[in-house]
Amino acid sequence: MAGLQELGFFNSARSSGQQATKREAGTVNPGTGDAASMNRHERGHFGPGSFSFPGFLGLMLFLSFLLMASFSFAIAPCDPWVRFQPFLPPGWGHFLGTNDLGNDILSELIYGSKVSLIVGFGAALLSTFLGTLIGLLSGYYKGLVDEILMGITDIFLMIPQIPLIIVLAAFLKPSFWMVALLLGCLWWTSTARVIRSKTLQIREMSFIEGSRSMGFSDLHIIFSDVLPNIFYVILPKFLLAVASAMIAEASISFLGLGDASMKSWGMMINFAFTRGGFINGYWWWYLPPGLCISLSVLSVILMGFALEERDLETERIE
Amino acid sequence: MYPGISPEKHQQRRILKVEGLSVSFPTTLGSVMAAQDISFDLWEKEILALVGETGCGKSVLASAILRLLPGNAVVSGSVVFGDRDLLCLSEKDISRIRGSQISMVFQNPTLAHNPLIRMEDQIAEPLCVHRGRSKKSSRKLAEKVAISFGLEGGGILKMYPFELSGGMNQRAMISTSVILSPRIIIADEPTKGLDDALARQAIRELSSIKEQWGASLLLITHDLSMASAVSDRMAVMYCGQIVEIGLSSEVFENPLHPYSRALKGCLPENGYNPIPGSSPSLIQPPSGCRYHPRCSQMTALCKEAPPMMAVAKSSSNSKKIGMSGCSDDRHESCGRQVRCWRC
Amino acid sequence: MSPAKKRLLRCILALFLIVSLNFIIPRSMPGDPLTNLLGEDAYLTEGSASELRSLMGLDLPLHEQYLAYWRSILSFDLGYSYHLHSSVSSLILSRMKWTLLLAVPSLSAGAIFGTILGGLAGWKRGCGMERVNTAFFLMIYCTPPYFLSLLALYLFSFRLGLFPLKGLYSTGSFLDIAHHLMLPILVMSLFSVSRNFMIMRGSVLVERRSLYAAYARAKGLYGNEILFRHCFKNALLPIITIIALDFGFIFSGALFIEIVFSMNGMGNLIYDSLLSRDYPVLQGSFLIVTIMVILANLLADLQYSRIDPRVRWQ
Numbered sequence: 013m014a015g016l017q018e019l020g021f022f023n024s025a026r027s028s029g030q031q032a033t034k035r036e037a038g039t040v041n042p043g044t045g046d047a048a049s050m051n052r053h054e055r056g057h058f059g060p061g062s063f064s065f066p067g068f069l070g071l072m073l074f075l076s077f078l079l080m081a082s083f084s085f086a087i088a089p090c091d092p093w094v095r096f097q098p099f100l101p102p103g104w105g106h107f108l109g110t111n112d113l114g115n116d117i118l119s120e121l122i123y124g125s126k127v128s129l130i131v132g133f134g135a136a137l138l139s140t141f142l143g144t145l146i147g148l149l150s151g152y153y154k155g156l157v158d159e160i161l162m163g164i165t166d167i168f169l170m171i172p173q174i175p176l177i178i179v180l181a182a183f184l185k186p187s188f189w190m191v192a193l194l195l196g197c198l199w200w201t202s203t204a205r206v207i208r209s210k211t212l213q214i215r216e217m218s219f220i221e222g223s224r225s226m227g228f229s230d231l232h233i234i235f236s237d238v239l240p241n242i243f244y245v246i247l248p249k250f251l252l253a254v255a256s257a258m259i260a261e262a263s264i265s266f267l268g269l270g271d272a273s274m275k276s277w278g279m280m281i282n283f284a285f286t287r288g289g290f291i292n293g294y295w296w297w298y299l300p301p302g303l304c305i306s307l308s309v310l311s312v313i314l315m316g317f318a319l320e321e322r323d324l325e326t327e328r329i330e
Numbered sequence: 331m332y333p334g335i336s337p338e339k340h341q342q343r344r345i346l347k348v349e350g351l352s353v354s355f356p357t358t359l360g361s362v363m364a365a366q367d368i369s370f371d372l373w374e375k376e377i378l379a380l381v382g383e384t385g386c387g388k389s390v391l392a393s394a395i396l397r398l399l400p401g402n403a404v405v406s407g408s409v410v411f412g413d414r415d416l417l418c419l420s421e422k423d424i425s426r427i428r429g430s431q432i433s434m435v436f437q438n439p440t441l442a443h444n445p446l447i448r449m450e451d452q453i454a455e456p457l458c459v460h461r462g463r464s465k466k467s468s469r470k471l472a473e474k475v476a477i478s479f480g481l482e483g484g485g486i487l488k489m490y491p492f493e494l495s496g497g498m499n500q501r502a503m504i505s506t507s508v509i510l511s512p513r514i515i516i517a518d519e520p521t522k523g524l525d526d527a528l529a530r531q532a533i534r535e536l537s538s539i540k541e542q543w544g545a546s547l548l549l550i551t552h553d554l555s556m557a558s559a560v561s562d563r564m565a566v567m568y569c570g571q572i573v574e575i576g577l578s579s580e581v582f583e584n585p586l587h588p589y590s591r592a593l594k595g596c597l598p599e600n601g602y603n604p605i606p607g608s609s610p611s612l613i614q615p616p617s618g619c620r621y622h623p624r625c626s627q628m629t630a631l632c633k634e635a636p637p638m639m640a641v642a643k644s645s646s647n648s649k650k651i652g653m654s655g656c657s658d659d660r661h662e663s664c665g666r667q668v669r670c671w672r673c
Numbered sequence: 674m675s676p677a678k679k680r681l682l683r684c685i686l687a688l689f690l691i692v693s694l695n696f697i698i699p700r701s702m703p704g705d706p707l708t709n710l711l712g713e714d715a716y717l718t719e720g721s722a723s724e725l726r727s728l729m730g731l732d733l734p735l736h737e738q739y740l741a742y743w744r745s746i747l748s749f750d751l752g753y754s755y756h757l758h759s760s761v762s763s764l765i766l767s768r769m770k771w772t773l774l775l776a777v778p779s780l781s782a783g784a785i786f787g788t789i790l791g792g793l794a795g796w797k798r799g800c801g802m803e804r805v806n807t808a809f810f811l812m813i814y815c816t817p818p819y820f821l822s823l824l825a826l827y828l829f830s831f832r833l834g835l836f837p838l839k840g841l842y843s844t845g846s847f848l849d850i851a852h853h854l855m856l857p858i859l860v861m862s863l864f865s866v867s868r869n870f871m872i873m874r875g876s877v878l879v880e881r882r883s884l885y886a887a888y889a890r891a892k893g894l895y896g897n898e899i900l901f902r903h904c905f906k907n908a909l910l911p912i913i914t915i916i917a918l919d920f921g922f923i924f925s926g927a928l929f930i931e932i933v934f935s936m937n938g939m940g941n942l943i944y945d946s947l948l949s950r951d952y953p954v955l956q957g958s959f960l961i962v963t964i965m966v967i968l969a970n971l972l973a974d975l976q977y978s979r980i981d982p983r984v985r986w987q
Binding site for chain 3: 169259262306
């Protein structure tokens with residue numbers, strides 16, 4: 013039964029036999045139709061071209077956030093820690109006004125993109141690495157290894173992550189590296205499940221059997237035959253993990269548990285909320301960071317979405 | 331016109347006319363020409379077998395007739411059923427024909443049934459959908475039909491597809507397809523995935539449909555000997571085209587197209603001679619005759635110009651009459667036809 | 674071992690792990706375990722500190738402490754909050770009902786509307802209305818629930834004055850509570866619909882490509898008939914568990930929504946205990962929330978085996 017349930021956001025592939033044949037059938041196989049051509053080089057998944065409009069939009073949005081984060085020192089009009097006159101409404105001197113301490117909100121906003129992206133990508137890298145490794149081993153070796161690894165995954169899956177992080181963060185008063193580490197250690201489960209079910213399918217294909225009969229070691233087969241063929245699942249999964257981690261980071265800093273030495277969007281909203289910005293109607297204080305969170309998450313999700321949709325585009329032919 | 335058979339009668343007897351049917355799928359690597367310029371007629375109460383190797387486009391053809399292809403398929407040509415072109419009907423209108431007038435038997439019975447619904451309800455479903463009958467009353471008829479195909483006892487009908495064997499699922503599927511007595515049944519590789527004894531059983535059941543239910547059968551298969559044993563007429567497909575069509579006995583005994591001959595040579599009783607080369611890509615099919623790279627009798631002409639379907643020179647006139655008569659202007663379209671420069 | 678038993682075993686293991694984690698965290702984190710256990714609000718003299726230390730068994734060997742901890746958990750004793758001067762279990766009990774009042778209707782609405790709308794969106798992918806739906810729910814999906822609440826509060830209460838600004842009730846009558854709860858429930862429902870929508874949409878996108886859906890079409894089913902007669906149930910199946918697993922995330926969303934709407938539920942309890950570093954309350958709440966999530970998962974499994982004959986027969 014563990015095999016029947018799958019945590020995936022948009023397109024969850026299951027490990028039942030039904031799914032396995034569908035995958036094979038769903039692949040446009042222009043060549044001779046023998047199993048060898050199922051190998052990585054003939055999959056047209058990552059060719060340029062059919063990237064849909066939403067995907068393109070996501071990419072552009074994401075690139076602008078990336079630019080904002082990497083060159084924040086150059087783009088930001090002033091140092092976000094310098095104090096001007098507090099509670100200034102948006103105007104010529106300060107495009108988005110100032111907060112209660114007189115910090116320029118636009119500059120805060122631009123610097124805030126750093127934490128969001130670093131935590132998002134750091135956590136997602138770690139979780140994708142862990143998830144892929146566990147999924148590959150579990151799916152390839154099956155049997156006892158699978159039972160144990162998937163048991164652990166199931167248990168981790170059931171623990172509500174955000175409350176756990178809140179508890180840990182309350183004791184630890186963490187830096188943003190720590191937040192990324194915590195998120196990464198808790199978020200690998202869904203990736204592991206999807207990778208496992210894909211691995212279960214791939215390992216039954218004849219080119220893997222071929223590699224095995226040629227005497228290649230298991231590790232060699234896993235990393236040079238199986239892994240390239242599930243890469244198209246890993247990438248969207250990775251992007252979704254980035255999005256989840258970004259939302260989680262924003263939530264944690266909204267509770268005031270983030271890294272106080274860094275500007276972050278969640279914390280800006282928290283200050284606006286707790287220090288009267290909301291009650292007094294200073295919309296420029298909390299609206300921009302909130303929109304930034306939504307847009308950055310959206311940009312990442314749109315990219316992941318586009319990748320998965322493209323996989324779905326290759327419909328059944330024969 | 332042929333002696334003894336009036337044209338009007340022929341007109342009545344033809345129930346499906348496929349003409350110039352082409353199907354292609356746009357992909358990132360180019361357009362896949364799954365079927366090209368397919369024309370054939372299906373007559374009342376006959377079994378027409380469509381034979382070809384995997385990937386030659388025969389299943390696509392079957393789906394194209396009922397418009398079951400995925401949305402990205404580009405279909406042209408015409409499929410005339412009764413007096414209507416199926417390709418021009420609205421989705422709503424064709425859905426009324428599907429299952430009631432033309433039904434289909436899929437190639438993978440275990441996966442084609444919904445895993446979460448009891449067998450009896452799945453067999454009875456066409457009754458509910460097309461006749462608006464209640465679940466209860468349609469179940470009774472479903473049971474009757476299922477019993478006639480040997481599905482009885484042990485509460486089989488109350489079971490779920492995963493609890494039944496492949497053969498039982500196949501029989502359930504055949505029961506579903508005949509329950510509304512359709513005029514045409516399209517069977518897409520009905521023996522795929524079944525072992526030899528079960529395959530024979532399935533074939534026996536399918537051919538009994540013709541007599542018992544009065545339906546025509548379009549049988550799609552890769553098994554040449556099975557096709558010749560069951561069918562009245564046979565069409566051989568290669569790389570998205572029909573290369574030879576004629577009476578089964580004639581095509582099987584005396585294949586004219588080099589590919590048909592090669593297929594026959596592949597049979598175990600004929601020495602199991604594999605066809606040299608591999609099946610061509612449907613994206614960039616060979617120029618000229620599509621079979622020329624593998625053909626032993628290839629000439630310069632074969633490389634350059636694609637041959638058309640033509641009445642076979644060597645087929646005798648007397649045999650041509652047999653089962654299939656000709657209706658109107660084109661005498662050629664009914665007898666033995668071959669797509670080869672040399673025949 | 675049957676899958677159901679295996680599942681149960683995993684739930685029990687998860688529970689065991691969480692309780693153990695709750696035991697380990699205050700004892701392994703930097704700082705004095707006594708402070709970590711009592712909260713930073715409890716000011717103690719030297720003498721009373723050592724007295725409390727022995728009273729709480731902190732001078733005992735760890736394994737004995739661990740057993741004692743289990744004993745207290747099993748008797749529903751989650752400690753004492755020196756900040757709020759009340760036992761943690763009674764605090765949680767009194768706050769939980771408000772959270773449930775918010776979460777239960779929203780989660781039900783989310784499950785029903787999310788799956789139906791998501792199913793339709795997956796089925797009719799690319800059609801105009803469904804595109805708008807998908808874009809709308811995608812936006813909500815990408816917005817943290819607290820920001821969504823802030824926006825709703827600003828728009829409907831602040832600008833339009835349709836709903837009260839904060840709190841659960843002013844007079845305590847049913848209508849008054851409903852009026853106060855309306856906006857939070859709406860936001861929470863939107864949030865929960867958006868998550869289920871996306872999951873269901875993806876699941877239907879997979880199911881509609883399946884062979885049985887094609888066969889249903891070949892049988893003469895038309896349009897949405899195929900979705901509701903065939904694909905819906907099948908698409909729901911894999912995501913029952915996903916929805917249950919997502920329950921933890923959605924439930925945390927409820928906590929944030931409560932904070933913004935200043936409702937007196939679990940969310941604010943956790944938030945206040947965070948601000949005052951009231952560790953016993955924090956840990957007790959975490960334990961209870963986790964238990965609820967695990968129970969929801971067990972329930973989902975039961976539901977799953979009711980729908981799927983394949984599981985029933987194993």
